[in-house]
Amino acid sequence: MFGLFQKFRDGLAKTHDKLIGEIKRIVTRAPRLDAESLDELEAALIASDIGVETTLRIVEEVRKASAETREVDVVAIAQRIISEALASQPATLRVAAHAPTVVVLLGVNGTGKTTSTAKLAHLLKQDGRSVLLAACDTFRAAAIEQLKIWGERTGCDVIAGQYGSDSAAIAFDALDAAISRKCDYLLIDTAGRLHTKKNLMDEMAKLQRVLRKRLPDAPHETLLVLDASTGMNGLNQAREFHQTIGVSGLIVTKLDGTAKGGIVVAINRELKIPVKFIGVGEQVDDLQPFDAKAFSDALFS
Ligand SMILES: Nc1nc2c(ncn2[C@@H]2O[C@H](COP(=O)(O)OP(=O)(O)O)[C@@H](O)[C@H]2O)c(=O)[nH]1
Ligand SMILES: [Mg+2]
Structure with a gap:
């Protein structure tokens, strides 16, 4: 099971590195996310091709969280929203009532x-x-x-x-x-x-x-x-x-x-x-x- 996840992770390494790299860059520069940082976050998410709808949801959640706390865990928010977005559809192969x-x-x-x-x-x-x-x-x-x-x-x-x-x-x-x-x-x-x-x-x-x-x-x-x-x-x-x-x-x-x-x-x-x-x-x-x-x-x- 670990091996499987490792492969999954290796396969997504390029997307992961680019996305995390961008988020880290934005957050490190301005831990208190201002409007400019939020715009940059939006641009980085759009560039990763996750789509406008999901991007806007993540930015909105980050905006709300940063109004409440000083250090927002942007990665955790993005991870949760993407996981929820994807989980709504069944991923298993449909099987016929009678083979084949x-x-x-x-x-x-x-x-x-x-x-x-x-x-x-x-x-x-x-x-x-x-x-x-x-x-x-x-x-x-x-x-x-x-x-x-x-x-x-x-x-x-x-x-x-x-x-x-x-x-x-x-x-x-x-x-x-x-x-x-x-x-x-x-x-x-x-x-x-x-x-x-x-x-x-x-x-x-x-x-x-x-x-x-x-x-x-x-x-x-x-x-x-x-x-x-x-x-x-x-x-x-x-x-x-x-x-x-x-x-x-x-x-x-x-x-x-x-x-x-x-x-x-x-x-x-x-x-x-x-x-x-x-x-x-x-x-x-x-x-x-x-x-x-x-x-x-x-x-x-
Ligand atoms: N790196 C990588 N190469 C792949 C993957 N899937 C297919 N390929 C390569 O893409 C090329 C085209 O694949 P092929 O199955 O012939 O495409 P088809 O024309 O759609 O049948 C081949 O060289 C495959 O080895 C993948 O998941 N990762
Ligand atoms: Mg073919």
Whole structure:
């Protein structure tokens, strides 16, 4: 358990260092927070991408506290508000009433869909579940091979077709196979880049329709994979995907490489989509179930 938290913390180190560094700088200079310091605090929080709503709440609480006491614990206030903001949404993976649980991973190119599919398979396998993978990125060169390599490493079979073939048809076949093999989970990796954005949205919508023909309550999870380092751009992507196809949860990747980890808070608050997993590295065990308390502790402790 300690090891898990350590990884969580290491993955968020950049965001933590920047945020804490800024707060310390402001508080050390003027322990009695004046209007100017509060403005600076607001700017520092905005820069960490936690979003306007949460930033304003923190600044307001700090303002109130500093009217009452001389030395305000800004970090503790920020930690509490962020933890509360994140805890309002369930982070666990939804499970189908009857197996298989079907999970679609989608998102734009390069965000970490294929890697996250493999990491999620690894997590589920460690939990003793049987997992089948579907290689539905038939668009990008080497995408199928990439997933097959991950399939071998994680001990999961991969259902694949030809490049350029209809991804929805592969998803349908894979679902068929998952049902007949009585797999616990079917994880579907999809393409990020198509000729146009509309094309991508249409393809995702078709994939969902086709799955529902075979299993009416599928997919049980539609997880949008977002690269944390894209910051507010990621928020816009999430909004667009959510409006067009509906997203049940998020996987936020590459938190290890960015100081923009606050984006997790902004997306969660503004779109009300729960973050279910975070990616904190390139290895197969670098996917962590999201935990609001551990996340805010890692940011501020
Ligand atoms: N540092 C880091 N790299 C990641 C993470 N997730 C994915 N990557 C890397 O991002 C690159 C793109 O990943 P890929 O899964 O192929 O993206 P896709 O195009 O969405 O399928 C690869 O080099 C991955 O190793 C993460 O959490 N941390
Ligand atoms: Mg991919």
